Amino acid sequence: MGIERTSLEMVNLVKVSELLKIDEWERGINFLKESELYADTYQNGPFLFSIAEVDGQQGSGNFDFYMPVNQVIKILDNDDVTFVSNILVEDAFSLRFVGEDVDFEGRYREIKLLAEENDLKLEKMAYFVLTEIYHGEYIFDIFVPIINGSDEL
Numbered sequence: 001m002g003i004e005r006t007s008l009e010m011v012n013l014v015k016v017s018e019l020l021k022i023d024e025w026e027r028g029i030n031f032l033k034e035s036e037l038y039a040d041t042y043q044n045g046p047f048l049f050s051i052a053e054v055d056g057q058q059g060s061g062n063f064d065f066y067m068p069v070n071q072v073i074k075i076l077d078n079d080d081v082t083f084v085s086n087i088l089v090e091d092a093f094s095l096r097f098v099g100e101d102v103d104f105e106g107r108y109r110e111i112k113l114l115a116e117e118n119d120l121k122l123e124k125m126a127y128f129v130l131t132e133i134y135h136g137e138y139i140f141d142i143f144v145p146i147i148n149g150s151d152e153l
Contacts, residue, residue, distance in 0.1 A: 003114050008089040008127060008143045010048055013066040014073070015082045021060050022104055025049065028065030029130065035081065037069065044070045046132075048087070051104060052125035089127065092143040104128070104142070111144045121147040 014035070018028055029047050037043075045068035051061040066084065075083050093111045108126055115122050123145040131139040 003093050003095045003111055005146075006092060006094045006143070008087070008092055008094075008129070010045065010066065010068055010087050011085065012044075012069050012072055013048070013084040013087065014069055014075075015064055015066050015084045016080055017062070017064045019054065019057075019060060020063050022051070023059075023102075025051075025063065025102075025104070028063055032065055032067040035067075037073075041069050041071055041073055043067050047130045048127060049130070050125055050127045087127075089143055089145045091146045092127075093122070093146065094141055094143050096139060096141050098137075098139055102140070107140075107142050108144060111142070115144075115146065123147055 014032065014037070016028055016031055020027060028049060032047065048066040048068070050064045050066075052064075054060050054062055066087070072085065073083055075081055093114060095107055095111060097107060104126070111126075112122055125145070127143040127145075129141040129143070131141075133139055
C-alpha cells in the first residue's frame with residue numbers, strides 16, 4: 001500500500017501524555033493496557049498515539065496515547081489520565097506499515113516528501129493507529145494532518 005489521502009476520527013478516548021524517546025513508544029501503550037477502567041467500561045478499538053516534535057531534542061517527542069472505550073467516562077483526581085470525547089483529522093496523508101520496521105521518522109519523511117512535491121504543508125506531528133495482529137506485533141497506520149490542503153491530490 002502506498003500513501004493515501006484520507007481522514008481520521010475516533011471517539012471516547014482515555015488519554016495519557018509523556019515526553020519519550022521515539023523508541024520508547026510502547027511504554028504508553030503498556031500503561032493503558034494495564035490501566036483499570038471503570039465498571040462496564042472496556043476498550044473497543046485500536047490504540048492510537050500521536051507524536052509531536054520537540055525542538056532541540058532529536059530522537060524524542062511529546063507523545064499522547066489514546067485508548068478508545070465504549071462509553072463516556074468522567075475521570076476524577078488523576079493528573080496522568082484524561083478523557084477526550086473526539087479526535088477528528090479531516091485531511092491527512094496516511095501510510096500503512098508492519099511493526100517489524102518501526103521507523104516513525106522515516107515514514108513521516110516519506111509523507112513529507114510527497115507533500116512538498118505537491119506544495120502542501122503538514123503539521124509537525126503524526127497520529128499512529130496500532131492494530132495488534134499477534135502478541136506485541138502491530139500493523140501501524142500513520143496519519144499526518146495536512147494544513148493547507150486542496151482536493152487535487
